Amino acid sequence: MNLWMVGVDFAHAPLALREPVCFTRGQVQALLPRIAAARGVAACVLLATCNRTELYIHGAEHTEMDVLAVLAQAADFDADIYRAVSVGRSGNAAVHHLMSVAAGMESQIFGDDQIVSQVREAAALAREAGTMDAVLDTLFRRAVTAGKRVRTETRLTGVPASAAAAGVRRAETFFGTLREKKAIVIGNGEMGRLAAAALHARGAAVTVTLRTYRHGETVVPSGCAAWPYDRRYEVMDGADLVVSATASPHFTVTASAVAAMHRPPALLVDLALPRDIEQTAALCGPTVWNLDDLGDLGEHNTAERAAAAQIIKEEQAEWNEWHAYRQSLPVIAQIKDAALDRLRYDHAYNSLHEDADLDGLAALAVHKTVDLLLGGMKDIVIPERLEACLAHMKRGSGK
Template sequence: MSICMAGIDWKSANMDKREAFSFTGSQVEHLCRTIAQASGAAGCVLLSTCNRTELYLSGAGDLQPDALLCQAAQAEGAQTLFTVRRGRDAARHLMRVSCGLCSQILGEDQIVSQVKRAYAMAHEAHTTDAVLSQLFRLAATAGKKSRTQVRLSAAPLSVAGQAVALIEQKLGSLRGTRALVIGNGEMGRLASSLLAARGCQVTVTLRSYRHGQTIVPAGCRTIAYDERMSLVPQCDILLSATTSPHYTVTKSDLEGMEQIPYVVCDLSMPRDIDPDIRGLAGVSTFFDMDSMGGRDAHVNIEDRQQVEDIIAEQMQELERWDSYRRALPRMEELRALLSQRIAEDYALEQLTAGEQAETAEKMQAAARLAADKAAQWMLAGMQNQLDERALEACREAILRKAPQLRDRSMI
């Protein structure tokens, strides 16, 4: 299977190291094109989330995904941070990722949509091919099935859920507390909704508002992004979750304030909030992505096995597809050889002797077409049973009976 990947995640590196490999959507599309052109890979998909960055490549040759990603991200020398997988191991890893088995929050809900989005961005960049298309389609199917058929953990199934649970542990009841959530993307909206559901008074920042298009979580107030700092002194909780490449809150923003939030939570990669605010008086607790804890170890063995079975089923489908894809050229050549054999066995020229030239030509063409179609249908009917050894055996059987065709065979 002509697939390889290199990945860095929450297990292999802390935020300081992962930040260099965190990319926005537009950066992902640009890097896909850059890496595909530099490597000559047939396909290139880059998955970049809060807790992982993984590069998937397809194509012949000795591709080095770790070196290519480091070069594209201008982080040469960081290859040791990456785990490289090839072939079946690379494919199975993506399926495990899509099912949430590799997530910091085991079984998290967002990862399957992130896998789909990574493929969609690569498709927009025109860096996908049949191999990666099939792999990501089946990985998404595995992820969807695992969500609907199995619940791996009783713990929160999202980073936002885990963050709110940690905040609640720190503050006790959230009823009556006040929170400012910077960012109204998927993560920000989810965190806002979870806080509001616990009785917290939540205000969400908006960079712009479009009637009928901007989604504001139920029960939440809004404030313009540029006015965010005016509300900070009134809040117990400050949470930021944007895709901004720059800090949304710096240490200097908070210095000198009479009151600053008791709990600060940064759910972004790269960071939204200057980590140096940890040293400010008044900040009791600072959470970031590395504070979310590890995977839930208390998982029912049968539930985990059910997910592994789903992955195995999709892997079998991928391998059947790959085997058929690789056999197609040989099957096409075998079809042509079989059609030739039938045509020569029946001496079509003799069968049409005495007919007018035009009629004879049409009869011979029809007979060859019939022979060709018969060979095509026969091979198509056996496509899932014919491996390369079986195809080679078919070839030799035909040529033993018609050695005159051997020189014409390209198989």
């Protein structure tokens, strides 16, 4: 299959090791052409989220691939540091893993509803960078389909659907109630808006910090107040809870700033990677949580997991069928040629050929017939079986 992947995720690597390989959108765009330039790489997609960084490579024929080394060289980090905390997969194992990821089955928060969009975005970036081919394109489209089906055909009841929801739910447990609690949300991206909306829905008084505000353009969740980001520490002093979810390369909440507050917040929730909140802020009084502290709060119905697994199995079978047929195309072309050769040895054909030029029509008929026959048997068409069929035809023609 010549398909490989390597991943560094929350299940195998601590947050401190995930941070250096947590790439922004711009970094992914820069890395893809470098990865694609590596020897033996036919196509590549780089999936980078808060909880995982995974590189998928479709390689040239008869190639062995050290995917971690390829990524490390492109991103300029020491591959040896990550050998023990990364997981490599190939062939069907890589296909199954990607579909499980897209379905939220591999997320910290089971059924995470953001991951399918992240898988779709990773594929879109690869297309824009010109590092996508038919194999990876079809695989990622099928994985997105699997993710969508799991969300529409299973009921993930009682399960927080994102890290933002999980953080708010755990904060509610921490305080007993969020009603009338003063909550500050730093970051107005998707994660920040989800957190702000969830806090507001539970009765908290929510203020969202903004770097800039443009009337009619900046979206602040309904019921939430806005505050300038540069003055965030003013509004944090006296708050009960702070949630930070930005893409900033620097700390949005420092330990020294927290130490200078008259009444620092009781709880700081960091939903970013790289981390937004300096961990030593916990020494100043607040409880500090990061993504690894959220865990998985949902109770999973066994039937839901089984239904999701069945959907993944079906989508993987569809992709395998497509891939096997694609791999068979060169042999199918040879079968068509062999069928024409057999026809040309037929006495009836040769007698008709004396009166008319049948070669063009014969070729068309053979090609269409083979396509119709094999197209209806895609579930059993594999190169090995077609090779045996071709060998039989050639023996019959005397070749």
